[in-house]
Amino acid sequence: MSEGPWSFFQDLIVIMQETKGMDEPRSLNFNEVSFWVQCHNVPLSFSNKNILENIGAHIGLVEEVDQGESGSYLGSHIRIQVRLDIRKPLNKFVCVGVEDEEDVFILLTYERIPNLCYRCGVIGHSFRTCGEASEKNDKLKYGIWMKS
Known part of the structure; x- marks a missing residue:
């Protein structure tokens, strides 16, 4: 189940949570998947794990914040692993009030x-x-730029 998300011909393979053997199939959740999200334009003053977890909470359920190779949360972007409800639209940005x-x-x-x-x-x-x-003639609200 690790190292996902998994896809086959561009279709998402939703992997359920681990079961205890006696779980009923209808009680299993097939609506959430973990993704790594790259956060761009993060101010240097935000390079603190608690602040980054707060930013990630605006995206989904935070599972991990990547410290990167330097271990300092600094770089061209910050990576946060979040569990997303795939029935809802993805966020294009997060607005943080300072x-x-x-x-x-x-x-x-x-x-x-x-x-x-x-x-x-x-x-x-x-x-x-x-x-x-x-x-x-509608303009599309989302685009290829959301994929990394």
Whole structure:
């Protein structure tokens, strides 16, 4: 179950949680998957594990914050592993309010994201097959730039 997310021909393979043998199949959760999210434009003053976990909590359930090779949370981006509900649209950014300063927009890119709809932001289908009503001239709200 480690080193995911797993996909096959750009379709996400949702791996359920470990079972205890007597669990009923309908009690298992197939709606959440762990992804590594790259956070770009993170101010140097935010390079603290607690602050980064707080940022990650705006994305999903935080599982890990990558310290990188230097062990100091510094670099071109910060990586946070989060568990996401794949039925909901992905976040494109996180807005963090800083006291006496302008809000900081932290841009997000997702590692190994398969089959993302650029219209609604949900994993599992493409914008061509999206059920969300729209005009052909609609601008897509999401894009390839969300994948890293």
